[in-house]
Amino acid sequence: MRIGLAALSPARRTTLMRSDAVQRLLAFAALIAIILIFSLLSPNFLQFDNVVGILIATAVNGILALGVTFVIISGSIDLSIGTVMTLSSVMTAVFITEWHAPVPVGILAGVSTGALAGIVNGTLVAKLKIPSFIATLGMLNVAKGLALVVSGLKPIYFNDTPDFNRAAMGSVIGGVIPGLDIPNVVLVLFGCALVASLILTTTVLGRFTFALGSNEEAARLSGVNVVGWKIAVFTLAGIFSGIAGVLIGARLNSAQPSLGQGYELDAIAAAVIGGTSLSGGEGSILGTVIGAFIISTLTNGLRILSVPQEWQTVVTGGIVILAVYLDIVRRRQQQ
Amino acid sequence: MSSRSMRVFVALGAAMALLVGACGGQPATTGGASASTSAKLFIPMISKGFQHQFWQAVRQGAEKAAAQYNVTITFEGPENESQVDKQIEMLQAAINKKPNALCFAALDSKAAIPLLQKLKDQNIPVIGFDSGVDSDIPVATAATDNIAAAAAAADKMASLIGMSGDVAIVAHDQTSRTGIDRVKGFTDQIKSKYPNIKIVSTQYGGGDQLKSTDITKAILQANPNLKGVFGANEGSAIGVLNGVKESGKSGKVVVIGYDSGQQQMDAIRSGEEAGAITQDPIGIGFKSVEAAWKVLNKQSVPKNIDTGFHWYDKTNIDAPDIAALLYK
Structure with missing residues (x-):
């Protein structure tokens, strides 16, 4: 039975790859177009500092989007990634600042918190059969509340451990090549993207992520442990939320317990713009990364042009609708 | 199954x-x-938030007054300043508990008027606090004059940048009373008194520290000659500080903030932030409960209780009268 699915899946995946590739190409072309337009409109846009600024601004949302991409491809949704990120950053802060744990232990605590939340999400969805929309909506609130409870409603600062901020905002590349001061958070983003891409395209977990999203029943009938792999997918998303939590803590030099809600929507938007289908079974990490860059580049450009806030929101929303519409048109043409 | x-x-x-x-x-x-008509008066407080440091300080002041005057208070508020509906629900729930008086900081005064009218009909006095309530119903309001406070920030900005150049504002939102008043107070003061200073950008980050950081960086990128940034609440000010720091412009751009909190206080001590306007959140909480008690005991209270604001910087941050107003 297992062999049956494995035999079926490469053929299926090659066609998927091809249709994905079109959307990725479209998204990439859109990103280039956005960059060109802003470069023409403002001389301050295409400068080294600003490009680095965009890279940094993409890190948190991009990493959240990586995790949610897996969940969406598997045919579920995870609304809790934003507040789980917050809870993770608070846990990191509690370990480092209040319990004086070494920085690496604190980072591990943050990432583990994310993983734990993911395991709970996965169990609720796969074992208790609660629809993922509802289960993760519940987790959104649980994590938000716990972040406030654990932090005592106060931001926790990393003032005693300047290394923590430096690890994220310092530049290893700048140390090797003077002048090329790209902060380490950007490396973390690309490192995570690379790992996510490898998991999705070369491992069993990746193959079953697609299998769950394309046809869960068929996967079950061919002997796939649906419950186990679903939990694994949510756990992976939780781990990425945990990493994002550590990064946001490092960048703000503090764990801010009251932010986080709404971040999940930007992450989902990044995945969708990048060609991940909300009905499951389709998507790619490269697409999601491009999607995240489209959002951050657009936001940055509109801010540089001092476009009023209310219009910035309208434009970003419009882009998401346009991206999904293009995706639907493309699909229809293929059929 | x-x-x-x-x-x-x-x-x-x-x-x-x-x-x-x-x-x-x-x-x-x-x-x-309260229903059992025991001696203790019951005064619920509905604030505009609860999880921000500022509101915790207001609550602290209110609890101090509650202990001093021997009344029972509750303190609650929605999670952010756009949740008008949640606040109305809280107000309704508080009215249902049959309070002796009620302290209220309206997110949207007009939305609350039907409920406030109900309180008036039941002869339950309403005390406004913080941004207050824009109607005749409250018998008194304990609040900061945000327009005057932001104008004072503008005066400080002007003198710190040498009376000319470009500045920007990063504020929390453009619909709440404090957001509107602080942007207006700062902008009007610059426009009317300092013709050589130009506000090149006013943007809103929802008080979210990360968003405000990225906004500040974009503003600095678009305006390389920028001389100063005004962060109009605590979250905005922290974002401005981060953004200036990440752009490598610490010390070159004058940062003026609002309210306090550990991070701003550290930045002011280190010189990264020139200074900030502090309100008196503890005083706001204390005076609103005190006013409620006085009204219930038939004592007179002024209609507007100005709780004041102060400029603080490196030189006076540890002075006892200022230190008492700052929260960590």
Whole structure:
């Protein structure tokens, strides 16, 4: 039975790859177009500092989007990634600042918190059969509340451990090549993207992520442990939320317990713009990364042009609708 | 299968019931105390938030007054300043508990008028606090004059940048009273008194530290000659500080903030931030409960209780009168 699915899946995946590739190409072309337009409109846009600024601004949302991409491809949704990120950053802060744990232990605590939340999400969805929309909506609130409870409603600062901020905002590349001061958070983003891409395209977990999203029943009938792999997918998303939590803590030099809600929507938007289908079974990490860059580049450009806030929101929303519409048109043409 | 999901539902239902019980339990006992006409007066406070440091300081002041005047208070508020509907629900719930008086900081005064009218009809005095309530119903309002405070920030900005150049504002939002008043106070003062200073950009980050950081970086990128940035609340100011720091412009751009909190205080001590306007959040909480008590005891209170604001910087941050107003 297992062999049956494995035999079926490469053929299926090659066609998927091809249709994905079109959307990725479209998204990439859109990103280039956005960059060109802003470069023409403002001389301050295409400068080294600003490009680095965009890279940094993409890190948190991009990493959240990586995790949610897996969940969406598997045919579920995870609304809790934003507040789980917050809870993770608070846990990191509690370990480092209040319990004086070494920085690496604190980072591990943050990432583990994310993983734990993911395991709970996965169990609720796969074992208790609660629809993922509802289960993760519940987790959104649980994590938000716990972040406030654990932090005592106060931001926790990393003032005693300047290394923590430096690890994220310092530049290893700048140390090797003077002048090329790209902060380490950007490396973390690309490192995570690379790992996510490898998991999705070369491992069993990746193959079953697609299998769950394309046809869960068929996967079950061919002997796939649906419950186990679903939990694994949510756990992976939780781990990425945990990493994002550590990064946001490092960048703000503090764990801010009251932010986080709404971040999940930007992450989902990044995945969708990048060609991940909300009905499951389709998507790619490269697409999601491009999607995240489209959002951050657009936001940055509109801010540089001092476009009023209310219009910035309208434009970003419009882009998401346009991206999904293009995706639907493309699909229809293929059929 | 179905019996299993049934069990899950029963378990969920039980959990919900517990939660509701837990949530409803505490206020119910306080309400009971007031209903049983025991000596202790019951004064619920509905604020504009609870999880920000500022509101915790207001609450602290209110609790101090409650202890001093021997009254029972509750303190609650929605999670952010756009949740007008949640605040109205809280107000309704508070009225249902039959309070002796009620302190209220409206997110949207007009939305609350029907409920406030109900309070008036029942002869329950309403005290406004922070941004207050824009109507005749409150018998008194304890608040900061945000327009005057932001104008004072503009004066400081002008003198710190040498009376000319470009500045920008990063504010929390453009619909709440404090957001509107602070942007207006700062902008009007610059426009009317300092013709050589130009506000090149006013943007809003929702008080979210990360968003405000990226906004500040974009503004600095678009305006390389920028001389100063005004962060109009605590979250905005922290974002401005981060953004200036990440752009490598610490010390080159004058940062002026609002309210306090550990991060701003550290930045002011180190010189990264020139200074900030502090309100008196503890005083706001204290004076609103005090006013409620006075009204209930037939003492006179002024219609507008100005709780004041102060400029603080490196030189006076540790002075006793300022230090008492700052929260960490």
